[in-house]
Amino acid sequence: MSASSLAEGAGCNTPCDMPVWFNPARELDALLRKVAPTVPGFDAEFNPELRPSDPRHADFQANGVLAVAKKAKGNPRALATALVDAVKATGELDQKLFQVEVAGPGFINFKLTPVALGAWLREYRDESKWRAGAARMMGGRKVVIDYPSPNTAKQMHVGHLRPIVIGEAVARLIEFCGAKLTRDNHIGDWGTNFGILILAIRRAGFKLDAQSPTALDDLERLYKEGSVLTKADPAAMDAARAELAKLQSGDAENLALWEEIVKVSNIACQRIYDQFGLKTDVILGESFYRDKVDQVYSELQKVGLAEESEGALVVWHDDEPRFSRHAEAKMPFIVRKKDGSSNYASTDLATLLYRAEYFKADEIVYVTDGRQQDHFHQLFRTGAKWFTATKRTLPRLRHVWFGTILGEDGKAIKTKSGDPVRLQSLIDEATERAFAAVTAKSPELSETERKAIAKAVGIAALRYVDLASNRTMDYSFSWDKLLAFEGNTAPYLMYAVVRVRSIFRKNGIEVGKGEEGATDPETPTEIALARKLLGFTAALDLALEDLRPHHLCTYLHELAAAYGAFYAADTVNVDDPAVRARRLMLCARTCAILETGLRLLAIEPVERM
């Protein structure tokens, strides 16, 4: 809605020609920063420290005055009052929309009035509006995100769940907030795992045929054999490395074998990706950089970053004790192995350059597990020095890492036989259990519909469990947790959507219709829901800041809970048309924000369940 219609609707005495703020916290912060230097005691460095408040006190609070008072040994309440007066004097803060007061030791509290809540709900009514509002956050920056980047040559197991799920959520979040995003699946297809596999195939005298229906199982078995062999016998490990070196130097036989292996595992990966709805923009695996690593070696040596050590080409970082050549436990960044072949570091450096030059990346986001932190520290350091020495601009580099999925025993999750749990069996079981739940709760639905719901809910539950806790935490996998449909879970959120949609369906209208004449929120549960709806912006801020999707999960759960309370307390279908219209509006916004939020997590909501 336009500002002028707000003025009419709210009966403003003074002309209200201000736009409705998408993100009030950000705007209040800017306003305080602008006004503060005009107030005695404040300077241009003033940080208002604006943040969402405990709803019992206010919607937002500014804590920054306390720091100023402490430094200047002034009276915080007096300073805060002076600042508030100055802000009010500018006329830029409509007091029909915000109640402002100084509270406690010197906080400035901002409380949104029902008029403000109503105005926001009318203005920010659908995903396109939120997207536009959020677009400022990334401002069209070119971002390359590296995920899920599996090591091929083996079946996808439970360890591949997190990069798919977290990577997709982070990608969607960044994109939603206005980045120009390239999703790059940087598959591990040029490393020693292939040497191991080629060795095992050779020793078994096996004839690999990508067309064979058992090809994947064969690879799985052979890889396991090779893995056992090379772990037990250093000579076998050397043989595996030699096979890799042969492959990398262009040996025709190994190259042919490699192509067959890649074919088999790509087909298998794609089957999993399809079920997760994962589509990357490009697949530029390590092998893509096979002809680009020589430039890395030569440049690093030319600028004096890399040197020979024990036959390998390495980079030391003497400015970081752990990575220094003087460290007790030596941990150089090995960019070329002593047998001349490339490794993770070589291809990652080549990849960094390619992303900077070809994709013109302003920012690169790597989604991998936490055990690779040292690698990325070294990569980022090396990249910074290399780019500086060659007068290139280094993109912002971020490592979005995650913890391990543990079994019930607290160790990395395994099947009873000790093999890793296959991702496919996880999906299948989640779907089966979801089907049993739908059948028990909604037996009246057709089997086809129950199956479709089970598929959506099963995958959603699997994803959500992975996303709901802070990504840096390890978590224990349990079917009970996955099965749960209460609390902070995907089924709870999806069910909230179902209940909203049901109201519109029963009324025979589309979601978003029937809002004409809606008044501002009034009852306590309406107001609480409206305030929670506005909290979407803060949740986006928080999740984007450290690329932690669990903040979005927490928010969506709180929103669904606020809707639950509203739903129980305030009947939508009442006779009073104004009340009905505003409740339909609240329902529509809840529905849309829940659906948008779920889709940011790559969870597809359903109509019924």
Add this chain to the structure above:
RNA sequence: GAGGGGGUAGCUCAGUUGGAUUAGAGCAGCAGCCUUCUAAGCUGCGGGUCGCGGGUUCGAGUCCCGCCCUCCUCACCA
């Protein structure tokens, strides 16, 4: 040894970078609510020396110092 993660209610976890006499959710437990919009829901109750000991200040789960427990990583795996 070095670096990183974690230690908050019986269990699983939040806690927006030092803020509000009362540290929050959800499970599980107990007690209620369906002839009215999907009960996969809602309402209420009980449950805590925030690992331990110091310190910094108006104010600490959060910052500093010292311990304890646990998980992960550390020369050619990715």
